[in-house]
Amino acid sequence: MRIGVLCSGGDSPGMNAAIRGAVLRGVDVHGFEMVGFMDGWRGFHEGDRIPLDRAAVRGLSPLGGVMLGTSRVPPFARGSDPVEGLRAVRDRAAEYGLDGLLLIGGNGTQTVTSLLNEGGVPTIGLPKTIDNDLGGTDYTFGFDTAVSIASEAIDRLRTTGESHRRCMVLEVMGRDAGWIALHAGMAAGAQVSLIPEFPESIEQIGEWVLSVRDRGRSSLVVVAEGFRLAGVDRAVTREGLDGFGRPRLGGVAEVLAPLIEQRTGIETRATVLGHVQRGGSPTAFDRVLATRTGIAAADAVLAGQWGTMAGLRGDRIEMVPLEEAVGRLKTVPPERYEEARLNFG
Numbered sequence: 068m069r070i071g072v073l074c075s076g077g078d079s080p081g082m083n084a085a086i087r088g089a090v091l092r093g094v095d096v097h098g099f100e101m102v103g104f105m106d107g108w109r110g111f112h113e114g115d116r117i118p119l120d121r122a123a124v125r126g127l128s129p130l131g132g133v134m135l136g137t138s139r140v141p142p143f144a145r146g147s148d149p150v151e152g153l154r155a156v157r158d159r160a161a162e163y164g165l166d167g168l169l170l171i172g173g174n175g176t177q178t179v180t181s182l183l184n185e186g187g188v189p190t191i192g193l194p195k196t197i198d199n200d201l202g203g204t205d206y207t208f209g210f211d212t213a214v215s216i217a218s219e220a221i222d223r224l225r226t227t228g229e230s231h232r233r234c235m236v237l238e239v240m241g242r243d244a245g246w247i248a249l250h251a252g253m254a255a256g257a258q259v260s261l262i263p264e265f266p267e268s269i270e271q272i273g274e275w276v277l278s279v280r281d282r283g284r285s286s287l288v289v290v291a292e293g294f295r296l297a298g299v300d301r302a303v304t305r306e307g308l309d310g311f312g313r314p315r316l317g318g319v320a321e322v323l324a325p326l327i328e329q330r331t332g333i334e335t336r337a338t339v340l341g342h343v344q345r346g347g348s349p350t351a352f353d354r355v356l357a358t359r360t361g362i363a364a365a366d367a368v369l370a371g372q373w374g375t376m377a378g379l380r381g382d383r384i385e386m387v388p389l390e391e392a393v394g395r396l397k398t399v400p401p402e403r404y405e406e407a408r409l410n411f412g
């Protein structure tokens with residue numbers, strides 16, 4: 068069997084380990100021939116590909132980033148008729164002699180995985196995203212690493228904040244789902260964690276910050292980039308669009324900091340963590356999850372379980388139908404926010 072591998076969306080620590088897991092199982096155990104496409108759909112469209120064998124994946128597990136590269140280049144030409152777009156991918160896959168494709172990506176990518184499978188290109192999904200917003204899996208690899216980096220950033224901001232009696236605001240990623248802010252905030256004891264799912268008013272945020280000051284402490288506010296103040300209908304954006312044509316988020320911490328300062332009279336500083344939380348070596352948890360995901364995907368190819376995604380369910384990797392994974396964004400449920408909110412202020 069000849070299997071293609073392609074990454075799409077933002078990179079996520081653990082992608083290399085996933086490729087290694089799939090190749091070690093797929094090539095060495097099941098006897099597949101595997102080929103990797105460079106920079107996501109760009110490599111597929113342009114025929115830029117490399118053989119994936121044991122030598123190609125040597126030593127990959129601890130490495131951040133992804134050796135194949137990733138991008139938000141679309142699978143179908145922009146504005147193309149969907150049926151035409153699908154046919155073009157099917158024809159290309161046949162030209163490359165592929166029996167199937169492994170697609171490593173988040174919710175956007177897995178939507179494509181599902182569209183392709185329904186359109187006659189056999190596919191299997193490997194879920195990755197630091198955002199952890201994909202259904203059909205308990206956690207996506209990359210999330211644990213991002214949370215660890217964000218928690219460390221909170222710990223560091225706390226010491227300088229306490230020294231100057233300042234309120235520190237840390238902005239983390241999370242476009243539609245606040246998982247990183249929620250987990251990092253809980254891990255590092257932030258006094259306020261603001262997430263896209265649950266808008267809060269500036270009056271309420273000010274009250275929390277003042278009550279922390281009244282206890283003789285300095286506040287650490289963690290905010291997800293997609294958070295909106297109550298009554299505001301759009302997230303704060305930067306100039307320009309991402310590769311998928313969506314507004315680039317970012318800057319909410321810089322908007323909040325002067326508002327908090329004005330409201331409380333407490334000197335406030337903003338920090339935007341940005342792509343630091345996607346870079347560098349994956350945590351041991353992410354390496355293990357990613358490796359097991361890759362192994363499960365290779366086994367699923369052998370078993371002909373096309374149209375599925377290798378999801379984590381408890382401590383098992385199970386092949387879940389793609390529709391289950393992409394039907395709905397996995398956002399923070401009210402009970403998880405309530406749990407965190409108990410500690411605010």
Ligand SMILES: Nc1ncnc2c1ncn2[C@@H]1O[C@H](COP(=O)(O)OP(=O)(O)OP(=O)(O)O)[C@@H](O)[C@H]1O
Nearest residue numbers: 075076077139140141142172173174175176196311
């Ligand atoms: N409904 C869709 N139809 C066609 N192409 C899509 C669709 N959704 C996503 N894509 C393509 O898949 C790419 C990856 O999706 P997206 O940018 O949302 O990242 P992702 O896979 O969700 O990963 P992450 O959120 O971690 O960056 C997009 O840039 C786009 O080219």
Ligand SMILES: O=P(O)(O)OC[C@H]1O[C@](O)(CO)[C@@H](O)[C@@H]1O
Nearest residue numbers: 077197198240241242309310316
């Ligand atoms: O790499 P880019 O295009 O700046 O993307 C940033 C986005 O990617 C993610 O890291 C993953 O989807 C989001 O949290 C963030 O909004």
Ligand SMILES: [Mg+2]
Nearest residue numbers: 173174175196
């Ligand atoms: Mg996504």
